[in-house]
Each structure stands twice: as structure tokens, then as C-alpha cells.
Amino acid sequence: MSLKFRIVIxxxxxxxxxGIFYEWFIPVDHYLSITYPIIKRTYSxxxxxxxxxxxxxxxxxxxxCSRCTGIYIGAFLISLVxxxxxxxxxxxxxxxxxxxxxxxxxxxxxxxxxYDYTKIIAFTTGLFLGSIAFLYFYFGMKQFIDELxxxxx
Amino acid sequence: xxxxxxxxxxxxxxxVLQVVPLIKSFSCCLIIPFAAFISLSLDQKANKNYSNxxxxxxxxxxxxxxxxxxxxxxxFDILITAITKQNDLITTLPELYKMxxxxxxxxxxxxEVITLFENVKNDLISYGFSWFYTITIFLNNVLVNTTFGVxxxxxxxxxxxxxxxxxx
Numbered sequence: 001m002s003l004k005f006r007i008v009i010x011x012x013x014x015x016x017x018x019g020i021f022y023e024w025f026i027p028v029d030h031y032l033s034i035t036y037p038i039i040k041r042t043y044s045x046x047x048x049x050x051x052x053x054x055x056x057x058x059x060x061x062x063x064x065c066s067r068c069t070g071i072y073i074g075a076f077l078i079s080l081v082x083x084x085x086x087x088x089x090x091x092x093x094x095x096x097x098x099x100x101x102x103x104x105x106x107x108x109x110x111x112x113x114x115y116d117y118t119k120i121i122a123f124t125t126g127l128f129l130g131s132i133a134f135l136y137f138y139f140g141m142k143q144f145i146d147e148l149x150x151x152x153x
Numbered sequence: 154x155x156x157x158x159x160x161x162x163x164x165x166x167x168x169v170l171q172v173v174p175l176i177k178s179f180s181c182c183l184i185i186p187f188a189a190f191i192s193l194s195l196d197q198k199a200n201k202n203y204s205n206x207x208x209x210x211x212x213x214x215x216x217x218x219x220x221x222x223x224x225x226x227x228x229f230d231i232l233i234t235a236i237t238k239q240n241d242l243i244t245t246l247p248e249l250y251k252m253x254x255x256x257x258x259x260x261x262x263x264x265e266v267i268t269l270f271e272n273v274k275n276d277l278i279s280y281g282f283s284w285f286y287t288i289t290i291f292l293n294n295v296l297v298n299t300t301f302g303v304x305x306x307x308x309x310x311x312x313x314x315x316x317x318x319x320x321x
Contacts (some may be wrong), residue, residue, distance in 0.1 A: 008193045026256055033256045034266055038289060044241070045171075046182035068182055086173055093315045133308055136315075140307030144208035151209075 001142045003083075009141070010079045017076050019043060020069060023060040039063065055119060066119040067103070069125025075134035090139050091132055099128045105106065160214045163192035164221025164302075171226045172233065185298055186305025188218050193309050203317050207214065211310035212303060219302030225293035230290055234282035242286065243274055 004013055017101050018025070022039050043049065047064035054061040055069055062069050082088075103125040111118040167188035170176050176184075192214055197203055234240045249270070253263055269285075276283035 030256060031262070033253060033258055034262065036253075037266075037270060038293075040249075041289070042293045042297060045293060046301065056317070064182075071182070072239045090311070090315065093312065097311065135306045136311040137304055140208055140211065140311040143308065143311075144212055145206060147209050 001138070001145055005141070005145060006079070006082050009138075010076075010083055013072070013076045013079050017072055019070060020062050020064050022063055023056055024062075026060065027058070053117065053119070054124065055123070065122065067107075067122040067126035070123040070128075071130035071133070074130025074132075075125040075137075078131050078134045088135070088138075091135055096132050096136065099125075099132050103129045117151075154250060156196075157213075157217055159192040159195040160189075160217035161221050163188040163195070164218040165225055167218065167222040167298075168229060170224030171222065172229045177202075182301065184237050185218065185222060185301040188222065189215055189233040189302055190309035190312070191304035192218060193306065193313055197313065205314045205317065208307060208310055211306040214302035215306030216299060217302075218306070220295065221300030222302070223291070223298040226298070227287070227291045230281070231287060234277060234286075238281045239277055240277065242270075243277055246270060246274055 019039055020033065020043065022036065026036065040049075043063040047068045049063065050065060051061070053065040053067075054063075055066055056062075064072070106121055106125050109115055110122075167184050170184050189211075193206060193211060197206070213294070228241070250267060253266055256263070273283045273286050277286060
């Protein structure tokens with residue numbers, strides 16, 4: 001995939017991540033609070049936003065839960081790596097399934113009270129899931145662009 | 154049109170699930186990507202074609218799932234609001250006002266933001282409908298669901314292609 005596309009993906013993910021930490025930036029620019037309710041509503045479409053599961057810093061919370069924050073940071077970090085690294089091998093499906101099962105196990109265990117919800121575990125499982133999912137997305141996107149280029153020729 | 158039946162059905166299913174509170178808190182951002190995976194799997198089964206899925210096809214499936222789920226989830230949201238004259242926005246407004254009050258902003262800006270949302274709240278409580286609310290949630294749904302639909306479809310197609318390759 002060309003550098004142009006990798007930069008576009010990286011910039012879009014950065015913007016999405018900025019939205020997650022939107023509340024944290026309000027003390028920097030107070031006028032961000034005008035659009036805050038709309039941004040919060042947008043992120044409510046992709047996360048339950050349970051207040052005790054949000055990451056808090058200086059009395060300001062993320063707009064998605066710890067697990068979702070982990071997923072998006074994982075994807076963001078891998079997209080950052082791909083700005084400099086072009087060639088990669090797709091991780092085996094077994095790894096993807098394993099990471100998904102670990103995440104699912106944590107979700108079910110905390111929901112049914114097998115153990116208490118901890119932000120660190122939720123964030124870590126999300127981080128791994130986001131990283132692996134991004135690799136699969138990147139591979140799909142690369143193939144999609146190749147198909148488009150082939151059609152043009 | 155028949156070849157796109159599975160993304161339409163899965164998009165509709167996702168829209169239904171998106172308005173069920175318990176399922177929403179359980180599945181987080183995975184409803185739409187999961188719908189994309191199911192629709193691609195169903196399409197393969199229906200056509201009995203387990204060869205590599207073209208990413209352009211997955212992309213179109215993602216767009217259809219995103220748009221279908223956005224249209225129906227907006228419709229369900231408006232319908233439920235019109236009947237009950239109550240929704241998420243109204244219940245979370247007091248918390249939001251408290252938060253805005255704590256922000257170090259000009260009193261005038263604070264007042265403007267609160268007035269804007271008070272007008273929306275009054276419309277929703279009085280008539281069960283607000284143009285501002287409807288347009289905002291529709292644009293939100295289209296943007297987010299379509300993005301997650303496309304991302305989910307591309308990931309799902311990569312997974313299914315990888316699985317098929319392992320089965321060969």
C-alpha cells in the first residue's frame with residue numbers, strides 16, 4: 001500500500017482517537033465544550049459509556065470504555081508502525097481467534113461476576129484485539145486497493 | 154438486487170440490536186462488524202461459493218450494512234421517542250448540564266449551549282420530535298455505521314479468505 005494511503009489511515013485513526021480523549025482537551029481549549037454533547041452522542045453509538053469503565057484523568061473521562069480505548073489505541077499504534085514498515089505477514093487466524101476468546105472470556109467473566117472488572121485487564125485485552133484486527137483490516141484494505149488498481153489497468 | 158439480500162438483512166438485524174440496551178452494553182462496537190461477518194458468511198453459504206471474497210464486494214457489503222442499519226436505527230429511535238416522548242438524550246441532559254457548568258467557559262457560551270439543548274428537550278417532551286435531534290442522529294448513524302460496516306467487512310473478508318485458505 002502506498003505511503004499516501006497509510007498516512008490517510010493514520011490521520012483518520014488519530015482524529016478518531018482525538019474524539020475519544022475529547023473531554024481531556026477541553027481545559028486546553030474551552031470552546032471544544034460547545035460540540036461536546038454531539039461528540040459524546042457519536043461515541044455512544046459504538047460504546048455503552050458506563051461511567052465506572054471509562055478512563056479518567058484530571059476529572060476528565062474518555063468517551064469510550066477502557067476496552068474500546070485499548071482497541072483503538074492498539075489499531076493506532078500498529079498504523080503508526082506501518083508508516084515506516086511496508087512488508088508484513090498476516091498473523092495466523094488461530095492468534096486472532098485466541099485473542100478474541102480471551103477478550104470474550106473477560107467480558108463474560110466480569111458481566112457474570114466471576115471476577116471484578118479492572119480497567120487494566122479490559123484495556124490490555126482491547127489493545128491486543130485492536131492490534132490484530134487492524135492487521136486484518138490493513139491486509140483487506142491493501143487487497144481492495146490492488147483490486148481497484150487492477151480494474152483501472 | 155438479490156445478491157445483496159444478506160447485507161440488507163444483517164443491516165436491519167444490527168439496527169434492531171442497536172436499540173436493545175442490554176445487548177448494546179454487552180457487544181459495544183462489535184454489532185456492525187459482526188453483522189458484516191455474518192452477511193459475508195451467509196452470502197458464501199447461499200451461493201455455495203467458498204472461493205476468495207473480492208475486497209470490492211466486501212466494501213459494497215459494508216456500505217449497504219452501514220446505510221441499512223443507520224436508516225433503520227434512526228427510524229426506530231425516532232419512533233420510540235415519538236411514542237414514549239423520552240430518550241437517552243433527555244435522561245443524560247442533567248448530567249451534561251452539570252458537566253458544562255464545571256467547564257471554565259464564558260457564561261454566555263454556557264447559556265447558549267444549554268438553551269440549544271433545552272429547546273431540543275422541550276420539543277422532544279412536547280411533540281416527541283425534534284428536527285435538530287433527528288438530523289444529528291441520522292448523520293451520526295450514517296457516518297459511524299458506514300465506517301464500521303466497511304472496516305468490519307474488510308476484516309471479515311480477510312478472516313474468511315484466510316480460513317478458506319487453511320481449509321484447502
